[in-house]
Amino acid sequence: MPATDSPNDRLLLNASTLLESERQLYLNLHPASQQLAQQASQHFLYGVPMHWMNDWGTPAPLFVRHAQGAHFTCADGLDYADFCLGDTGAMFGHSPEPVARALERQARRGYTTMLPDMVAAEVGAALAEQFGMPCWQLTTTATDANRFVLRWARAVTGRKKLLVFDGCYHGTVDDTMVDVEAGRTVSRASLLGQTVDLGLYTVAVDFNDLAAIERELASGDFACLLTEPALTNCGMVPALPGFIAGLRELTRRHGTLLVLDETHTISSARGGWSRNAGIQPDFMVIGKPIAGGLPAAAYGFSEELAARMKSAKDAAPAGHSGIGTTLSGNMMTLAAMHATLTEVATSAAYAHMLELASSLENGLNAVLQKHSLPWCITRIGARLELQFCATAPVNAKEARIAQHDELESAIHLFLLNRGVLLTPFHNMMLVCPATSDTDIAKLLRVFGECLTTLIYSSEANVPS
Ligand SMILES: Cc1ncc(COP(=O)(O)O)c(C=O)c1O
Structure with a gap:
């Protein structure tokens, strides 16, 4: 690929180097998940209960210990702000209290x-x-x-x-x-x-x-x-x-x-x-x-x-x-x-989700602007998507052209290694009623660090 000064092109060139260093960092941070993956592979095809659970771009699956509200903890005891939310299954948060109470009541009936x-x-x-x-x-x-x-x-x-x-x-x-x-x-x-x-x-x-x-x-x-x-x-x-x-x-x-x-x-x-x-x-x-x-x-x-x-x-x-x-x-x-x-799924819950999603949208746009990146954020209520194109696609052909698998994986893994989870399929983010301003601020900070690393260096910014 020809050398170029555009941030977008530099960033694409750096994506594969970053991906490699983030894969190594993942392995260093997740010994317990790796051990569970090895054990599970004895009886599960691909080492997971359903083969899609391997589609995260991590070098070994991330095993979950506990999920509550907008967060979960992995087998290694690390905390994650969850913006994947089970790809919508947990859009109202993990274990919402009224559902937990209803299940407890029903559990013996x-x-x-x-x-x-x-x-x-x-x-x-x-x-x-x-x-x-x-x-x-x-x-x-x-x-x-x-x-x-x-x-x-x-x-x-x-x-x-x-x-x-x-x-x-x-x-x-x-x-x-x-x-x-x-x-x-x-x-x-x-x-x-x-x-x-x-x-x-x-x-x-x-x-x-x-x-x-x-x-x-x-x-x-x-x-x-x-x-x-x-x-x-x-x-x-x-x-x-x-x-x-x-x-x-x-x-x-x-x-x-x-x-x-x-x-x-x-x-x-x-x-x-x-x-x-x-x-x-x-x-x-x-x-x-x-x-x-x-x-x-x-x-x-x-x-x-x-x-x-x-x-x-x-x-x-x-x-x-x-x-x-x-x-x-x-x-x-x-x-x-x-x-x-x-x-x-109340009006109040949706009002909170939509307000936070709008603030996340503004924050992401500001980060993109700061780095002069010609990408866009598309939002449907509580659901947002970062796309590698200047305006939202009008059909699937345009959406496919805007995809960049390696860049996507590098961003996802960089965020995951710093405690922020996006969906494994494209760059989707979802907020739930338990998502907080602090979670949004963390995503924006880590995303900004990721772009800085991608544009200015091929060395990952390793968390302390
Ligand atoms: C629009 C749409 N419909 C249906 C489904 C299927 O949902 P499930 O996998 O829970 O059957 C999906 C899954 O992602 C979806 O995105």
């Missing part, structure tokens, strides 16, 4: 019976009150919620095709695991064990391109259009003004159901993005934090759709619907969801 607990009606009412959808079903994961919504959408419309956006992620739902290659929708090359050509019934187009959507929907073949209100899984791609309203109008006109997956955009405001934007989807999917971090998700829909769903079920032959799993809506989850919805 049974966990699962495949019958509704007495609190079920109150949970349904709390979902309807908070998200503005009258009818609900529960699932164990947001992946399942999306999968089941797809089945319902196909059953009620009698149509087979699904429209999604390039760069989408809706959990490990096969139908959505597509990429666009030379203008064709194809199965993602990285999928393991995929036997079906996913491009057969799924079409992916560019986010923020209403003309492309209209062209596809005009065929009258699409059961539903499934999207997040802003793409959050290929970097953050916000919707241009009027885009989601345009989707609503086009889907209605062409008899296609609009499914808004708010699993991540539940960070926008209480009730999610769509409720606050005044847009009513046909189905809404939520998951991750709605039971305080216990496995739980839900999908909401209108009464009119509920009637169509019942007719479809009544008209089907007796037997498996292909919708549902044994532990969904179990007693423990219902107790946690009730406490989360009624006592944790």
